[in-house]
Structures are given as C-alpha cells and as structure tokens.
Amino acid sequence: GFSHLDLKLSCSLPSVDAVRVYVNSSSENLQYPVLFVVRQQKGVLSWQVPLIFRGLYQRTYNYQEVSRTLCPSEPTPETGPSDQIIFVDVASMAPFNIAYELLVTRLENFQLETNKAFNFTASPSQPQYFLYKFPQDVDSVIIKVVSDAVYPCSVVSVQDIVCPVYDLDHNVEFNGVYQSMTKQAAITVQRKDFPGEQFFVVFVIKPEDYACGGSVISLQETWNVNRTWNLQRTKNLQVTIVPSIKKSIYVQAMFFSFLSFLSFYLGSVVVAFVHYIRCVEGFYKNRSGIMTSSHPITASTPEGSSYGAIDESSSSGGRQLSSPGCGLPAGSDTDSSVEEESDFDTMPEIESDKNVIRTKVFLYLSDLSRKDRRIVSKKYKIYFWNIITIAVFYALPVIQLVITYQTVVNVTGNQDICYYNFLCAHPLGVLSAFNNILSNVGHMLLGFLFLLIVLRRDILHRRAMEMKDVYTLDYGIPKHFGLFYAMGIALMMEGVLSACYHVCPNYSNFQFDTSFMYMIAGLCMLKLYQTRHPDINASAYSAYASFAVVICLAVLGVVFGKNDMWFWVIFSMIHVLASLALSTQIYYMGRFKIDLGIFRRAAMVLYTDCIQQCSRPMYMDRMVLLIVGNLVNWSFAIFGLVYRPRDFASYILGIFICNLLLYLAFYIIMKLRSSEKLLPIPLFCIVATAVVWAAALYFFFQTLSSWEETPAESREKNRPCILLGFFDDHDVWHFLSAAALFFSFLVLLTLDDDLDTVRRDKIPVF
Known part of the structure; x- marks a missing residue:
C-alpha cells in the first residue's frame, strides 16, 4: 500500500x-x-x-x-x-x-547552550543530534560527553551544517570529526573550521560493542548469517559544551616552558663563575707555594706512553702544576704528535700481560688505564659520532611518518587513530595536542646545556694536557668525554622523538618514545663502568648493536607478547643467558672468552671453586654485585613469564632502569667504603636526582590514555589539565623527567671530582 x-x-x-x-x-x-x-x-x-x-x-x-x-x-x-x-x-x-x-x-531543546549540561537518550534506531552556535567572544569550545554506563558503544560526531545529517552507524563516519565512546568523550572544536560559526553534534549508538572493547561474538553463534536480533540498546548521555582556553594561555605556557629550563642555564653560569673564581685563587696559591716547596710525586714515563704507571722516584720533569680541573694558562708546551695504534708493538705477549694485570685480586686504576690516552679518547668519540648518525637516520622517517598520521587525522576526522588525553588536548595549527609536544622542550634545552657543560670541561682538560699539568696526566679518573657527548645527544633526541610520538600516539609508533630511553640507560651504565675501567669498556659498535637488538625485542614483544607464551619463554631464556654472559665478562674483566667452550669452562670453574674446595670468591665485591644483579634480572624474567605484562616496552625499560640504579648504588657504596668523599655538587645532584625522579614517576603512573586498549576505553582514563590550564599529568612527567635525567647526568659527570688530587695507583677498581 x-x-x-x-x-x-x-x-x-x-x-x-x-x-x-x-x-x-x-x-x-x-x-x-x-x-x-x-x-x-x-x-x-x-x-x-x-x-x-x-x-x-x-x-x-x-x-x-x-x-x-x-x-x-x-x-x-x-x-x-x-x-x-x-x-x-x-x-x-x-x-x-x-x-x-x-x-x-x-x-x-534543539540548540545547545554554552556551559549548560543537557541530558537525553539515544539508541541505534533513534540517533540524536543538536545544533550549537559559537558565541561572539568564543573561538574554541570543548564538547564533553559523559554516560554512567560503559555499554552500549556509541559514537560522537561533529558535522558542518549540511543536509542530510549522517546519523546512522553505517554513515556517521562520512562527514566531520568523530570519536567512539563508552563513558566519556571530548572533542575540541574551533570556530575557524566552520565558516557558518555553527555545527551539529551527532550521537549514534552502535549495534555492537566490539569497537569499544566489548566481547567478540563467538563463531558458534554466527553459523546462520540471516539470524536477526532485536535488542533494546538505549544509552543515557549528557553533553556539555564549555569554552576552551584563550590564546593568552598558549603564550603563558610557552613562556613557562622556556623560562623554567632557561633557569638551569642561569644556575650553570653561576656555578661556572664560582668555580672560575676558586680556580684563580687556587692558581695563585699554588704559584706562591712552588717557590718554597717541591713538586708532588709525578709520572716520568715517556710522552705518549702509558700514563697510568707511577714512578715515585722521579721528579715532575718540567710539567706544570695548577689547581686540578681548572686548566689556567701557565705556559704552553704542546705536544703535536698524535699516536696511532700502528705506532705500538702488537705482539701476542700483550695478551698474557693483560691476563697477569687484570686477574690481580686488588686492582687499581693505574692497572686499567695503561693504553694511550689519545687512542682511548678516539675510541670513545665514536660513541658521539655514531649516535649522531643514528639520530639523523632514525628521526627523519619518524618525522615523515607522524606528519602523515596527523594529516590522516585532519583529513578523515577519525579521532580514534591517536590516543590523546582529549580533556587536555590543545590544538595549534595542524597539531591536535600541542601541549604534549611543547612539554618536551625540556629534554632538548637541558640536553644542549649538558653538552655545553661537557664541552667546557673538555676544553679545560685539553688546555691542562697541553700544559703538561701533573694533576691531569697522572692523578684522578682519566678524562674521556665521548660518552658524555653521546648522552647529551641522546637526551636531546629523546625530546625530539617523544614530541614526534605525541603528535599521534598509538600502537604503531610507540617505539619512537622509548628507543632513546633504552640508549640513555645503556650509555649511563657504560659510562659508570668506564670510569674505573677505561681500557676495557665496550666498543661503540657492539654497544649500539646491543641497543638495536633490544629495540627489535621491544617491537616483537608488543606485536607477539600479548598472547604468545612461546615468545615469553624465548625472551626469558635470552634475558637470563645474556645476564650470565655479561656477568662473566664483568667478573673476569673481559678475560673470559665467550665461545662454544664457555659452558665447559664455566662448569669447570663451578666444580673447582664451589664443589671441590668451596673457596672464597677471588673478587668478593664484584661477586656480591653480580649475584644481586642476576637475582634482580632473573626475577624480572620470571615475572614476565608468569604475568606477561601488556606494556612490554615499559617492562624492558624497567629492566634497564633497575640495573642502572643497582649499579649506581653499588658504585656509591663502594666509593664510600674506599674512604672517598662526595663533594657538595655531586651530593646536591644525587639528592636532586632522587627527589625529582620520585616526583616524576608519580606523574608517570597517572595513566591518562593507553594504546593497549580500544580508543573508547582509553578515553575513560582522560583527565583535565592540572598546570596552567594547559598541561596534564603526562606533560608534568615530561618536565620532571627531563630535569631528573639532567641531574642524573651531572651525577655521573661530577661523582669522582674528589679524586682529581689522588694518584691513580691509589684509586681502587670496583
């Protein structure tokens, strides 16, 4: 009819x-x-x-x-x-x-009003949409939608004033901007995007909950494709449209971000000035003391040879004496010769000499700083040049990819692609969450500041070397700055890649945010080990190759680690075996060959030392550290095998950080046991590091989104801004973690400044 x-x-x-x-x-x-x-x-x-x-x-x-x-x-x-x-x-x-x-x-009540909540009900067959007009003094608004019930799954869409309105499940994605929703959603809308200064807010209830993380229909129930279901799926919703922040807040946030970290520059200038004044005073005191006293015991080894050996019967040999670490000019006697490895005898007997020296029960720094300073410095500078190369080749495709992601979001209007904290996502230009990008400026500014501090120390050290300063040549920890430069570059790149990740955070680009975190933790451990073992630290090529393996494992873990038991079994085995192999290398100072015969030799050592005679470990301090370290790593392996954490990237990062903290604690304890001191600056940096890291981790664990879940489930964790009405908890984590990493680097840089006046044959190795 x-x-x-x-x-x-x-x-x-x-x-x-x-x-x-x-x-x-x-x-x-x-x-x-x-x-x-x-x-x-x-x-x-x-x-x-x-x-x-x-x-x-x-x-x-x-x-x-x-x-x-x-x-x-x-x-x-x-x-x-x-x-x-x-x-x-x-x-x-x-x-x-x-x-x-x-x-x-x-x-x-078809037209929504600003700052006024409106309640209504919708279902799949009875969608709703309403009109909103921008007030004269408002340029941007946030549409906040909440519901008491998680399900049914719904979609919130913002569409231009065009007929027909797309308000059904199969066409709501054809126009405008949209989000899936369980309990809350938030969309920021700007006046400039709507020429008519008005728009429709559309609410659609989906017939199934799969898109929002609901249960998947079992295959047994789908045998009959013609089977129909008539369900009463209604959802009570409340929508409130509130004005977004004004442009002045953007300016205040930018000033706050830059001024906060520029204050670190001011503090560094003050400390450098105070240090310079003290150096000048110490220099003139030393000059007056030289007239009435003899030089301290110095090395008399030929120039260019191993500078770690001390000859107490010799005099200073014409070398200059000044305050350690100051490098004040007192005449120049520059040695322009640069030795290469080909200038030295490389007969096989040197291997036996290594075995004799490195297997002593009590090692001193002079035993492990026998190589020529120039060659060792070149070895560590490779860390710096390699990380720059890695950064360029890593960052360029990352930037290109995230620009593509942001373009897709802007063109399609699909805000389920990126996992923002939509209740505190402030757009600027084409960027959807400018605040998450701006908060990474601290990593770049403090990384550059750390490079300047290291460069200053490097210049002073070179100047002292040119003057044949006795404190620089024969006293204190040998100064090699290649790893410090690499750490500074890594900190800056962490800021760049974290900003790239937060352009569109999601499942596919998580590794952008974590790759250089692994490298920072690894470089810190290498630097800590290099301090007392300058001759036997890992090469840059093997270190970066190890980091590459870790990043590959992190990617595989996110892809396969959720439900694949075999992946966790293989990863745990690799973790335990790598811990044992590294422990063996550390315990025997690199004199334990890792080849096919390692298991036979390890079994022999265990039998002779533990079963046959149960002798006391030859290197007790190292043994204690390695036992504790292996227990920690085995605990991580067992935890991963049993619980299989969903956030595999954070799991690996936790392994790195725990090992770094364990080694740093061991180093400081052994330093104090050896009657060494902590000067005021490193002590301040240690306290500041602990306090800032504690605060940073508090904000880190305030989860505001999660790409491990569906976009709708992730939005349930969204929360409003907490700082200046512009930054959320994760932005505060960015600020504090940048400061914490900077203080951590300063700890490693200044920790052994008290040894600048101690002869190297009196500095123990641990």
Whole structure:
C-alpha cells in the first residue's frame, strides 16, 4: 500500500526549528518492510521498518521503532517567519495490510547552550543530534560527553551544517570529526573550521560493542548469517559544551616552558663563575707555594706512553702544576704528535700481560688505564659520532611518518587513530595536542646545556694536557668525554622523538618514545663502568648493536607478547643467558672468552671453586654485585613469564632502569667504603636526582590514555589539565623527567671530582 501525508509547520525568528519523526511498526517481516520517505525543501530522508543493522560476522539486528530528526530550517532576516512544508510518503510491497504508527513532534531543546549540561537518550534506531552556535567572544569550545554506563558503544560526531545529517552507524563516519565512546568523550572544536560559526553534534549508538572493547561474538553463534536480533540498546548521555582556553594561555605556557629550563642555564653560569673564581685563587696559591716547596710525586714515563704507571722516584720533569680541573694558562708546551695504534708493538705477549694485570685480586686504576690516552679518547668519540648518525637516520622517517598520521587525522576526522588525553588536548595549527609536544622542550634545552657543560670541561682538560699539568696526566679518573657527548645527544633526541610520538600516539609508533630511553640507560651504565675501567669498556659498535637488538625485542614483544607464551619463554631464556654472559665478562674483566667452550669452562670453574674446595670468591665485591644483579634480572624474567605484562616496552625499560640504579648504588657504596668523599655538587645532584625522579614517576603512573586498549576505553582514563590550564599529568612527567635525567647526568659527570688530587695507583677498581 501507499500513504501520503502533508505537514505544514511555521517557524518564527530567531529560533531554529527542528522536527523529529517517530515511526513504529508491529511487523517483523523482513521481506516486506515499510518504507518511509520524508521530503523537505533542502533534502530527502528515507528509511525502512524494521530498520536493519549489520554487525561483525554478518550478524544482523532489526528494530521496529525508528526516530529521526529532520534537517532543520533556519529563517533568515530577509525572509522573516515562514511556513515549512514536509511531505511524508509511506509505502510497502506487502500483499497484506501492515499497521504502523507515525508521530511528528517539534523539538523544544534543539540548540545547545554554552556551559549548560543537557541530558537525553539515544539508541541505534533513534540517533540524536543538536545544533550549537559559537558565541561572539568564543573561538574554541570543548564538547564533553559523559554516560554512567560503559555499554552500549556509541559514537560522537561533529558535522558542518549540511543536509542530510549522517546519523546512522553505517554513515556517521562520512562527514566531520568523530570519536567512539563508552563513558566519556571530548572533542575540541574551533570556530575557524566552520565558516557558518555553527555545527551539529551527532550521537549514534552502535549495534555492537566490539569497537569499544566489548566481547567478540563467538563463531558458534554466527553459523546462520540471516539470524536477526532485536535488542533494546538505549544509552543515557549528557553533553556539555564549555569554552576552551584563550590564546593568552598558549603564550603563558610557552613562556613557562622556556623560562623554567632557561633557569638551569642561569644556575650553570653561576656555578661556572664560582668555580672560575676558586680556580684563580687556587692558581695563585699554588704559584706562591712552588717557590718554597717541591713538586708532588709525578709520572716520568715517556710522552705518549702509558700514563697510568707511577714512578715515585722521579721528579715532575718540567710539567706544570695548577689547581686540578681548572686548566689556567701557565705556559704552553704542546705536544703535536698524535699516536696511532700502528705506532705500538702488537705482539701476542700483550695478551698474557693483560691476563697477569687484570686477574690481580686488588686492582687499581693505574692497572686499567695503561693504553694511550689519545687512542682511548678516539675510541670513545665514536660513541658521539655514531649516535649522531643514528639520530639523523632514525628521526627523519619518524618525522615523515607522524606528519602523515596527523594529516590522516585532519583529513578523515577519525579521532580514534591517536590516543590523546582529549580533556587536555590543545590544538595549534595542524597539531591536535600541542601541549604534549611543547612539554618536551625540556629534554632538548637541558640536553644542549649538558653538552655545553661537557664541552667546557673538555676544553679545560685539553688546555691542562697541553700544559703538561701533573694533576691531569697522572692523578684522578682519566678524562674521556665521548660518552658524555653521546648522552647529551641522546637526551636531546629523546625530546625530539617523544614530541614526534605525541603528535599521534598509538600502537604503531610507540617505539619512537622509548628507543632513546633504552640508549640513555645503556650509555649511563657504560659510562659508570668506564670510569674505573677505561681500557676495557665496550666498543661503540657492539654497544649500539646491543641497543638495536633490544629495540627489535621491544617491537616483537608488543606485536607477539600479548598472547604468545612461546615468545615469553624465548625472551626469558635470552634475558637470563645474556645476564650470565655479561656477568662473566664483568667478573673476569673481559678475560673470559665467550665461545662454544664457555659452558665447559664455566662448569669447570663451578666444580673447582664451589664443589671441590668451596673457596672464597677471588673478587668478593664484584661477586656480591653480580649475584644481586642476576637475582634482580632473573626475577624480572620470571615475572614476565608468569604475568606477561601488556606494556612490554615499559617492562624492558624497567629492566634497564633497575640495573642502572643497582649499579649506581653499588658504585656509591663502594666509593664510600674506599674512604672517598662526595663533594657538595655531586651530593646536591644525587639528592636532586632522587627527589625529582620520585616526583616524576608519580606523574608517570597517572595513566591518562593507553594504546593497549580500544580508543573508547582509553578515553575513560582522560583527565583535565592540572598546570596552567594547559598541561596534564603526562606533560608534568615530561618536565620532571627531563630535569631528573639532567641531574642524573651531572651525577655521573661530577661523582669522582674528589679524586682529581689522588694518584691513580691509589684509586681502587670496583
């Protein structure tokens, strides 16, 4: 049959009239649905009853009640009040009569107001949308939607004033910006994106919850693709539109970010000035003391040879004496010769000499600083040049990729691609969350400042070397700055890559944010080990190759680590074996060969030392450290095997950080046991590091989003800004972690400054 209805509605200025059509049919016959066609001045809207939705595995859902809002007409000042005519056609091909109900109503609350909450109900067959107009003094607003119930899954969309409005599950993604939602959603909308300075907010309920993390339909239930379900899926929603922050807040946030970290530059200048004044005073005191006293015991080894050996019977040999670490000019006697490795005898006997020296029970720094300083420095400078190369080749494709991600988000309007904290995501230009990017400026500024501090020390050290300063040549820890430069570059790159990751944080680019964290932790451990073992530290090539393996494991862990038990078994075995191999190298100072015969030799050592005679370990301090370290790493391996944490990247980072903290604690304890001192600056840096790291980790664990879950589930963790109305908890983590890493680097840089006046044959190795 066919029915035709003419409806005449009048609308008056200045309101916007919207009409809602409700239809209901008792017929469930899918072969003969009732067809409804609504014709308006600007468009045609049609649907059928029962209304059918298709879900996963071709599962179908039908609804007998359908309610749709017609595209509204707005009277203009030129035309004035007018009548709106609507034609409704009802038809069916059924050979029998079908009863239906039709109800047309005028919406009383169609236009949303600023800062006023509005409650309503929606379902898959009865979507809702409302109009919002920007007030004169508002350029940006945040649409906040909340619901008490997690399910049913829904979609919130912002669309321009265009008819027809896309308000069904199969077409809501065709226009505008949209998010999936369980309990809350938030969309920031800017006036400049809507020429008419108004938009529709559309609410659609999905027929299934799979998109929001709900249970997947079992295959047993999908054997009949024609099976239909008529479910009552209604959801109570509340929408509130509030003004976003003003442009002045952006300016304040930028000033705060830069000034906060520029204060570190000011503090460094003050410390450097105080150090310079003390050096000048110490220099003149030394000069007056030289007139009445002899030089201290110095090395008399030929220039260019091993500078770690001390000859107490010799005099200073004409070398200059000044305050340690100051490098004040006192004449120049520059040795322009540069030795290469080819200048030295490389006969096999040197290997036996290494065995004799490095297997002594009590080692001193002079035993492990026998190589030529220039060659060792070149070896450590490779760390610096290699990390620059890695940074360039890593960063360029990363930047290109995240630009593509941001472009896709802006073009498609799909805000489920990126896992922001939408309640505190402030856009700027094409960037959706500028605050998450700005908060990484601390890593770059403090990384550059650390490079300047290291460069200053390097210049002073070179100047002292040119003057043949006795304290520089024969006293204190040998100064090699290659690893420090690499650490500074790594800190800056962590800021760059973290900013890139936060352009569009998601499952596919998580490694951008963590790769250089692994490298920073590894470089810190290498630097700590190099301090007392300058001749036997790992080469840059093997170190970076190890970091590459760790990053590969991190990627594989995120891809396969969720449900694959075999991956965790293999990873735990690799972890334990790597810990044992590294422990063996550390315990025997690199004199234990790692080859196919390692297991036989290890079994022999265990049998002779532990079973046959149960002798005391030859290197007790090292043994204690390695036992504790292996227990910690084995505990991590067992924990991962049993619990299989979902955030595999953070799990590996936790392993690195725990090992670094363990080694640093061991180093400081052994330093104090050896009657060495902690000067005020390193002591201050240690305290500052502990305090700032504790505060930073507190904010780190305030989870605001999670790419391990669906976008809708991630948004349940979203929270408002906490700092200046611009930065959220994760931004504060960025600020504090940058400061904490900077102080951590300063600890490593200044920890052994008290040894600058101690001869190297008196400095123990541990």
